[in-house]
Amino acid sequence: MTLDHRPLAVFLMGPTASGKTALACSLADRYPMGLISVDSALVYRGLDIGSAKPDAATLARYPHELVDIRDPAQPYSAADFRSDALAAMDRVRKAGRVPLLVGGTGLYFRALQQGLSDLPEADPAVRERIGAEAARVGWATMHERMAERDPVAGARIRPGDAQRVQRALEVMELTGRTLTELQQGGSREPFPWRVLKLALLPDDRKLLHERIAARFDTMIAGGFLDEVKRLRARGDLHAELPAIRAVGYRQAWEYLDGQGDATNFRDRGIYATRQLAKRQITWLRGELDARTFDPDRGDPLPGADVALQQFLGMPRASRAALPAGI
Incomplete structure (x- = not known):
């Protein structure tokens, strides 16, 4: 049997409000791990409360790579994340620790492990024309048009996600192929890390929804x-920037623009967060190689502890350096 000599890494995944940060910090207390955020909102400076970003005391004790690395006026892509994450993982390894990547952005996890397909660069003229047409007929109609040719992307991309609908239509026009066809190509290079996947997967949606509502109220x-x-x-910020389109921020921005009252803002914010959690859970159920834990059926730490001891081939070693070769 061929031995796998790749360095080790751990993915800790889960939907919003499932307890990922708390578990990640507990694991960092037990093992020599360096935390790396996998969250499309936490990369932005100034998006703190609404993104449930770990507070300053937590980040001081448990530093997270890839938090507060972009200004909200600057878009941040899955390709940017993959490049930054691979560099961060290498830094953690060189410091004698195991990278622990924690977050709920499935697109980032997939881009990191599976690579990115060779998509065409944005074409400003095509993008502007698609945007102008959407202004006339609405993004829902543009989504229907996209879904007719690419039903897989149509099911994955929400009609209200103007940025991704626009990109899917742009790719089809520029290449004559659908976004799904191109993305299925992925990267041919093997992922240079051996990964243990841990997933917090709540079974009781009602309890998760209650936590989401309580957390949103705490944010307000x-x-x-x-x-x-x-x-x-x-x-210099506007509603179509990826940072401002993050769940919660978009609803708050619209409310401050005069759309609806305070109660309506709260309801829409909670609903959008619940929909995000639903999509995250659907993605996680497709991660068949992940070890799953229901956070509502007991503390997931003991099970994660056992999985890590087996994976690392070592007992927990409170913040110690790894043995040579790990």
């Missing part, structure tokens, strides 16, 4: 709207 009480007001006051 903690000054979420004031945070969004500060972002708006900059003057």
